[in-house]
Amino acid sequence: MKPVYQIIQRSLIVPFYQQHAGLFFFVFYVMFGLVESSQLLNYHRSLIYGMLSSTLFLLIVLAIWLLYFLKCFLFIRQKCKSPQYHFIYEMGRFSSSRLSYYFFFLNLMIFIPVMIYTIAILVVAIKSGFYTPAVIILLFQVGGLWLCSWASSQQIQNRHLLNRFTIPSLTIPVNRPLALFYISHLSKNQRIGVLLSKVFSILSIYIVVQAMDARDDVRIPALVLLFGLIAHGFLIFEMKRFEDERLYWMRALPYSTRSLYLRYLFVFAIILTPEMILFASTIGNKMTLLNWIELYAFGIGFLAFIYVRLFKFIENTDRYMQFMLWVFLGTFFLIVCNLVPSLAIVSITGSFFIFHKRYYFYESQAQA
């Protein structure tokens, strides 16, 4: 049995955490980094009480967990379908129950961060007499784990059957320019990641925009945009990975770095379109056109900066997480100092110099 656990751990669990390091860092920061340490316990107690006492709040939390279940399931499904993971199909020789057991272990390991928090919720719920929500949460978690495990084991054992379940994807029937290669990849292969980033980002902006006052300066929307941008870290990471795996051949094409860089800026501009439409709705009453342009440029520059630093950090997710932390803190400080326009200019021009210096002098480990 041990070798099977080892294979599962090394080929699926570790890559899952490596690939989603940005997402975990972001969630961890939102959950534990935003509040003063002295207030942390009260903050989480209030959060849990809110979850247990409000049906709407509980439904929102369950919906987020459902997305995470879906994310985990699709990750395993996608990995198993890739040619490098065909050895996983050897597990199809196990009995259905044993295979489901292995996948239950796999899903449990992937779900550990949520499980730890769930235990805390259950303890508070039982101590405070919220038995019904506690049972719902417990059944939801165990049921979700079991369902994911069953679905994954079915995929392994029944791959000879036709797949009748597909999530619809955005099909672009025209000749795509380079920028849309990335957008197509994200919309087709990273739907859950896109959904999570966008829901968080747009929801945060919407709440802040509603509360904004005409006297507020650009710092308030810039700070909330910064949180949204951090949530996009995972998508930028996936873009780079896609580029290294599927677009490496393009490096033999006659593109200048300036021309390529402009295309990347275009990609980031497209990615931030929903957020910027939301901000645009406030032009005239809560924000000036100049502020809006500054915000857009800041957003594009920030994503460009994350992207160009991935030439260094793509193979080391730990360092990428550290980088994200520092870049978040640094940017936060500079926004508070009212330096949004300068940040936009410096990040766009600075990223170009890094891009120019690195692009053709970078070699993906996948190519080595």
Place this chain on the structure above:
Amino acid sequence: MLSLQQVKKSYSGQLILNISELNLPTGIHWLRGKNGSGKTTLMKIISGQIPFEGSIAINDINLMDNPVSYRKQISYAEAEPLYPGFLTGSELLRFVQKVRKASNQDREKVVNDWNISGFIDNRVETYSSGMVKKLSLAIAFLGQPKLILLDEPLITLEDSALPILFQLVRDRVQQGASFLITSHQAFPASELRLTTKVMVENQTVKVE
């Protein structure tokens, strides 16, 4: 035509290639060597895909000094090409056509030459490895590159496609293009007249 000076390439501190000088005239050049000798690495270096130490020039246009002009002169078909699965072959060809400023006629010609019109409008993710190989070769022949790099063009290619490949290579050579081809299999002398054989071994190259 192709000139390499003091080209070095290492991975994790281990020297893989150390070529003091290599000059190849116009023509067809067969790059030979054992598995792991560095043939594909050399192809990737020449195609400008991976960084290296030293200097490479095609027709006196240096990769370091004029990277865009250099890349305009080359095309490269990888041994095991990987393309985004959601694109159609047609989209990829049109994309490369635009970048290389090739004409619609050029594109239609490579589609006909490689007999890929039957599947070119399907998504790449539906292709077999042989179909992807044909698509990559069609892309390599698109436009008017001066040096066409073909990494193991014979693998996964059906027998009936080999005469097409040889004919296209001969046609392009007549038009003034050059080829650098890696292959573990020898080329029939009746099909291709090789200009040089270049052996990759002991981290360097030797012209035979």
